[in-house]
Amino acid sequence: MSKALRQPADLDVSRPSPARIYDYMLRGTHHFDADAQAAERILTVVPEIRDCAWANRGFHQRAAAWIARQGVSQFLDIGSGLPAVGNTHDVVQRIHPDARVVYVDNDPMVELHSRGNLDESGRVSVLCADLRDPDSILGHPAVRTLIDPARPAGLLMTAVLMFVADEADPWRLVDSYLRALPPGSYLALSHLTDDAKPPVSVDAFHRVFDRATGQLHFRSKAQVARFFDGLEFVPPYQGATPALTYSGLWGAEDVQLADSDGSRWLYCAVAKKPLSRSR
Numbered sequence: 301m302s303k304a305l306r307q308p309a310d311l312d313v314s315r316p317s318p319a320r321i322y323d324y325m326l327r328g329t330h331h332f333d334a335d336a337q338a339a340e341r342i343l344t345v346v347p348e349i350r351d352c353a354w355a356n357r358g359f360h361q362r363a364a365a366w367i368a369r370q371g372v373s374q375f376l377d378i379g380s381g382l383p384a385v386g387n388t389h390d391v392v393q394r395i396h397p398d399a400r401v402v403y404v405d406n407d408p409m410v411e412l413h414s415r416g417n418l419d420e421s422g423r424v425s426v427l428c429a430d431l432r433d434p435d436s437i438l439g440h441p442a443v444r445t446l447i448d449p450a451r452p453a454g455l456l457m458t459a460v461l462m463f464v465a466d467e468a469d470p471w472r473l474v475d476s477y478l479r480a481l482p483p484g485s486y487l488a489l490s491h492l493t494d495d496a497k498p499p500v501s502v503d504a505f506h507r508v509f510d511r512a513t514g515q516l517h518f519r520s521k522a523q524v525a526r527f528f529d530g531l532e533f534v535p536p537y538q539g540a541t542p543a544l545t546y547s548g549l550w551g552a553e554d555v556q557l558a559d560s561d562g563s564r565w566l567y568c569a570v571a572k573k574p575l576s577r578s579r
């Protein structure tokens with residue numbers, strides 16, 4: 301951990317947070333000792349978890365770039381995480397230099413550290429907000445200024461809904477964001493699964509988050525697929541049938557090389573909002 305790491309006033313650094321544990325997995329510098337210790341405990345029960353984090357981050361970047369290449373130049377990145385190599389605006393502004401991105405995360409460290417990372421153009425903004433309150437996010441001045449509701453947008457919700465309990469109805473929440481966006485918009489989403497995983501690893505993984513600022517919720521393939529109800533999946537890689545897949549495979553040039561135990565902890569997909577959507 302860097303001694304100079306800036307932190308918001310009154311942050312309880314003794315409790316690990318999902319954003320900072322993930323930062324540790326990606327070998328970032330925005331975490332405290334409690335986050336590093338929690339991450340090391342996960343590594344002892346799921347040794348491939350670092351590969352899982354990289355596979356997810358790779359999916360996030362490939363999906364954002366792919367959506368941009370479809371002509372989309374505005375993005376709402378919810379559960380965006382701490383600044384990392386290849387932030388969304390870095391990726392999509394390579395394709396559309398004037399692309400706009402609003403980052404949303406409920407960890408105050410994300411807002412603090414993302415601010416210093418933004419360009420001066422005013423095309424990128426960051427909000428500290430909880431995705432369980434879509435009205436306040438969609439009504440926020442930054443979103444209203446940067447995201448034109450008349451033009452298709454990219455909604456990025458990668459590795460975030462696993463921190464939302466069933467009681468908060470994450471499927472309804474995703475639907476609320478999609479309803480605010482016009483047809484032709486895309487959803488890119490990834491989600492942790494316990495399908496085909498050793499229950500003892502899943503249980504130990506889960507328990508690391510007991511004291512964290514957000515708890516983990518694993519979901520099955522069918523539960524993850526429900527996030528895409530009424531949308532049209534795009535093929536995850538050349539020659540594939542449009543569908544949900546494992547995180548490493550999406551956008552892979554060589555599917556066999558991209559397949560790995562780590563990447564099989566997350567399902568992911570990109571899907572388009574069609575002209576007529578059933579819900």
Ligand SMILES: C[S@@+](CC[C@H](N)C(=O)[O-])C[C@H]1O[C@@H](n2cnc3c(N)ncnc32)[C@H](O)[C@@H]1O
Pocket residue numbers: 318319320322356357360378379380381382404405406407410429430431432457458459460463464514
């Ligand atoms: C595992 S990281 C994923 C970061 C990034 N989306 C990616 O895929 O590389 C999960 C992020 O979701 C954020 N998060 C968790 N629950 C959230 C909530 N209810 N509202 C907003 N952000 C949330 C965490 O703070 C964390 O930064």
